[in-house]
Amino acid sequence: MRAVQYRTIGAAPEVVDIDKPTPGPGQVLLEVTAAGICHSDDFVMNLPADQYTYGLPLTLGHEGAGRVAELGPGTTGIDICTDVVVYGPWGCGTCHACAQGKENYCSRAAELGINPPGLGAPGALAEFMIVDSPRHLVPIGDLDPVATVPLTDAGLTPYHAIKRSLPKLRAGSTAVVIGTGGLGHLAIQILRALSPARVLALDVTEEKLALATAVGAHDVVLSDADAAANVRKALGGRGADLVLDFVGAQPTIDTAMAVAGVESDVTIVGISSKPAAAQVGFFRQAYEASVTVPYWGSRGELIELIDLAHQGVFDVHTETFAMAEAPTAYERLAAGTLAGRAVVVPSL
Known part of the structure; x- marks a missing residue:
């Protein structure tokens, strides 16, 4: 499958062919329908080697929307073909913060090596991605994934x-x-x-x-x-x-x-x-x-945002790019010439 990866410190991201992942126990495989591009990606890719901690190669994209394609062994709580967005700041699920849905403030993520997609774990800028748990998925019904995916971080x-x-x-x-x-x-x-x-x-x-x-x-x-x-x-x-x-x-x-x-x-x-x-x-x-200085938001807050989107609250301004155009989208992000949010659509 195609993916957009950061492969070399200081170099531009590349569109590459990699193996399609297989979901493990409790995991979900998504066919990605839209992936947002964020200034956080640009920040990460501008870190010097002695400060970069996200691993290489890194499949980018911490804003993801997709359709459930496959469930790993023992995975329950979500159905095949459900259209969803991905809650990005993954946590352990059991600490005091996670018990409140505040996985963005998980107290054990660093200790356990848990990273958000696109910021350590393989991200959404690919044709398929692994989500570690169904609890990190929020169904979006008939909402447009291109207009909805920015809500996962930019919203x-x-x-x-x-x-x-x-x-x-x-x-x-x-x-x-x-x-x-x-x-x-x-x-x-x-x-x-x-x-x-x-x-x-x-x-x-x-x-x-x-x-x-x-x-x-x-x-x-x-x-x-x-x-x-x-x-x-x-x-x-x-x-x-x-x-x-x-x-x-x-x-x-x-x-x-x-x-x-x-x-x-x-x-x-x-x-x-x-x-x-x-x-x-x-x-x-x-x-x-x-x-x-806050960091991201809770799972419950993402659900609230999707509810607001169903009410027609948001006019999300996006520019869409094909997968092959993702490096150009990052160039325009760094240059400040994007209008609203850049969204990559793998099917284009």
Whole structure:
């Protein structure tokens, strides 16, 4: 079968032919119908050799949708031909966090060598993939897999980040979204669906700000050296109640901290290829501003997102690519020229 693999440190990913996998006990074989491409992949592939821990060759793709093709011995709980998406942050299933469905915070994954697909385990950028347990599959019914697969990370990560701050998003509140690409344009829609907050979006081009407006942002501001001052001006001098940074570079983190209001939440979601950090302490931030770095989301939250998708909440902007075009999609991801989320469709 064909797969997209990262094979050499510092080199571009390659489309290769590898053996079709066979599911073992308790496992599920999926015929992949769609696979998302993410900035996390780019981050991993830019790590130097002394920091790279994901194994080679690595079949990429931690956003996966597919149809159940085969069940391993003893596997129950899912039927052949069921259309599903894959919950990516696999855990042990039994620790305190996993018992709550929070496998993204599994306390034993590292100890047991459990890795997410595409981030250690073979991922979804292939014609077939192995899923280690049916509990990591969420049926999607008649939803379009291309439009739905980004919800497994680009939707789940901001959904998890936003849910924890919903008590602060009352009438008259403001949420600032920095970066309106794959995650950010979905965050805007989640904010509009779940809260009465005024949503203000920042990005570096007018085209990306146009996308933010199209999916529901009330106001947009160009993300430049004057961004913090312009956001404060747009807010009438008051700070925001929630700031979501989907870039995670030093300039955007600085902007996030500068526009956060008293008793606000600042949530840094993006991962920059260069070290970056928020400056926290007296006279460095608004009083009682909380700064956090979340990771992905829970299984229950992915189920909630799929329910919202069935209600027609999301307008997921995607660009589709054939398997052979996946390296080009990664080039465009790194160059910042994608509109929304890149999705590879193996059948093309």
